[in-house]
Amino acid sequence: MIYPKQTTTRSLFDLNGIWDFSRELDAGDYTQGFKAEKQVAVPSSYNDLYTEEVFRTWDKGVWYTRSFTMPRLLREERIVLRFASASYRAAVYLNGVRLGDHETGYTPFEFDITDCVSFDQENRLCVRLDNLLSAETIPMGNLQNQPEPGQFAGQYPDTPFDFFPYGGIQRPVSIYTTSKVAWLESVVVETLVNGADAEVKLAGTLGGTAAKVVIECEETGTRTEAEIAGDRFSGAFAVSDARLWDVKQPELYHARIQILDASGALLDEYTQRFGIRTVEVTKNRVLLNGKPVYLQGFGRHEDFPVIGKGLNHSVNIRDHEILHWIHANSYRTTHYPYSEELIQLADEQGLLIIGETPAVSINFDYVNQNTLKNHKQVLAELIERDRNNPSVIMWSVANEATTDREVAVSYFKELSELARSMDATRPITMVTCKAEKDLVMDFFDVVSVNLYPGWYHLPGQVAEAKEDLRDTLEKMHNAFQKPILITEFGADTIAGLHSLPAEQWSEEYQTELVMGLIEVMRDLDYVVGEHLWNFADFRTAQNFARVGGNKKGVFTRERQPKMLAHFLKKMWATPRYTS
Ligand code: GCB
Known part of the structure; x- marks a missing residue:
């Protein structure tokens, strides 16, 4: 599949805008149209558009519909309907005919509609989505419904990750034409x-x-x-x-x-x-065009008030502006592939991307053959989609799986082999939270790790957190003998909360902790980068630890800086490596 473009031989028009929307409230036939409960914006998540709680957390069937007319001058062309993504599971109907399905929420899919589109009357497009996560979906969700109760119950909605499980048609829908020949x-x-x-x-x-x-x-x-x-x-x-x-x-x-x-x-x-460029990994460096590059930047989310995970070009531009302002050179598309348009901006603006699959928090208590099958599919779809983008320098196969379990070994062996067979030009990584106890790092080029000393353990104790970080990194390096990228570290911080001496949740504490931890990282030659968690505050599932969302942002959800941002900007102005 290629990115849809208008060319001298191809027409392109989008079907974005206001569609009709309804929850699937009964067993009736919705495939040829239905009475709308609401209007909905495309692209956007539907969850935060309305005032009723029931829409916000609705993960069962929803229906989207709109009509469109095809210009007769395109009668002789081949017509393709494309969704840049739809979360999580989509079934698409045109004029009552089922075109097909797609599963997983962040990669494109398309249908050849040449034989069922009408040039004489309006066409009715109906899309059924549901956002029901399970032990077999990528990402997993609703694990407490499995035979063994999950340890992640206690969060609402029930996800084993903390970002809000937004749903809907979150990226553009378009029709493009080609020659039939x-x-x-x-x-x-x-x-x-x-x-x-x-x-x-x-x-x-x-x-x-x-x-x-x-x-x-x-x-x-x-x-x-x-x-x-x-x-x-x-x-x-x-x-x-x-x-x-x-x-x-x-x-x-x-x-x-x-x-x-x-x-x-x-x-x-x-x-x-x-773009023409090379990426290599040596014992203790990532090389871009043969020169060492220290990765300074963030883990992020596609997340903004009202639109949720909906594509918004203004937010994308603003985010990249801020990244340049603070002298970040890179980010990881935590925890799923971001919009194609954002990756294109990174190509144009010179940001380095670690492209991640939606496999966040894979829990081997629940994994089965279908989980692996779906995980392989999302990995392949990500690589296929973004492999021509020079900004993408590395693939991240997963984030925080229970990779201290023996069963994880063959699972990740298969995934790493798939990534390498599809793309021999980029290094691959897997983001662990198991430190030196991780069992799958042999399959990867860079060891990526999320560590939260000073937050989830050693709260309020910056000096001890620094020692703990050094100790963990040394153990990991001894165990794996590979370059280490710190993919997450940080502290929840309420913008405007101050405290002297510093304590948790204050701007002073975030600054002191993060700058202190970075000092340790920069003292270790094998550390190839520091990606803070998170670029901006973001919406989460409800849980007693999250006050109005995850507040580990260096920027607020509205993209205004916290105190730490100014310290990072100063430090990042001078690259760690001079050659
Ligand atoms: C993590 C996860 C990330 C969470 C973060 C946190 O390890 O990878 O998705 O948001 O911790 O703040 O707890």
């Missing part, structure tokens, strides 16, 4: 740097019957004819004096892919953007 289905760009030059290889799949595929690099003017074998094509070209993509100068190239018929007529044209 032949079209580009997918493309993978791989770049190889040789000294000052680079080799660029493109390979992908075609739909229909193409006679010829031509690849033209817009920057170099190189035109290459690709080889076609069945529905696959491949081609390569060289770039001399390649301008490498990096944080300061995120140079981008464009490969125009043209699909032609036997007479040379253009059937499909699509431009794929890419």
Whole structure:
């Protein structure tokens, strides 16, 4: 699947805006339209739009519907309906015909609707979603409903993670067209740097019957004819004096892919953007284009008042502005793939991304074969979606699984093998909370770890927290002998709460603790980065420890700085490594 774009041969229009919405309140037929309970915005989470509690936490069936008209001038085209995501489980109906399903909430899916779309009358689109998490979904949820009661009960809604389980059509819905004769289905760009030059290889799949595929690099003017074998094509070209993509100068190239018929007529044209850069991991460094880069930044959430996890370009722009203001160079897409548009912004603005699957808090007390099957699917869908984005420098296969259990070993072996078989150009990681007791780190290039000394243990004791951090990191390094990235650390902080001497929840405490812990990290040569938890305060499930959400943000939920932000900005202005 490729990102939908209007091109010289493709039309694109979006179906975003106001749709009709209803909970599935009875066993009636909703597939051809229904009486709306509410109106709903697309893209947006539905949970925080209304004033009634029942909508906020509703995770059972909901229905979305709208109509649209197709312009007759597109009658001869192939028509595709695309959802950039829908949470969690979607079944899509067009004019009463079931088009298909998709499971997991953060990756795109599409349907060829050429045969069931009407050009003579209005089309009715109905989508059923539910957000029912279980031991088999990624992420897991509702574990207390399983035979053994889960240790995570006590949070409402019942999730084993703390961010609010938002649902709905949270990213754009669009229709695009292609020629019916032949079209580009997918493309993978791989770049190889040789000294000052680079080799660029493109390979992908075609739909229909193409006679010829031509690849033209817009920057170099190189035109290459690709080889076609069945529905696959491949081609390569060289770039001399390649301008490498990096944080300061995120140079981008464009490969125009043209699909032609036997007479040379253009059937499909699509431009794929890419960057030329290398990422490697050594004993104690992450190298970008052969030079060490220390990762300074955050774990984050797609989360904002009212819209929940809905795509909002203004919030995306603001977030990247703040990241640049504070001199962050990177973030992890905790705990799921973020919108395609945000990753594209990172490509353009030179931010380094660790792309994470939605596998947060996998608990091996409950895992079964379907959990693994779904986990593999989300990992593959993430890699497929973001592999051409140069900003993505690493894949994170999961966050905080119970990886101190023997059963985790074969599970993560399979996942790491899948990631490596799909993409040999990026390092892979897994984020542990089991410190030196983790059993799966052999499969990964970078050891990522979440540690909360001074918060969940040793509360209020900064000096002891620093010693504890040093001790844990030394043990981990002895055990794994790999570079360590601290992917989470921090303290909940109420903006405006002050305390001298510092104590928990105050701005002083967050500043003292975080700056103290960073001092320890920077004293250890094998630590390759510091990602604070969290970029901004965010909404959580209800739980006595969360006062109006998780308050570990360095910025408030409205994206205003807490005191710590100013200290980080000063420190991050000078990179840890000079070479
Ligand atoms: C973690 C999780 C993150 C939580 C955080 C916290 O370890 O990875 O999702 O929000 O702790 O604040 O408890």
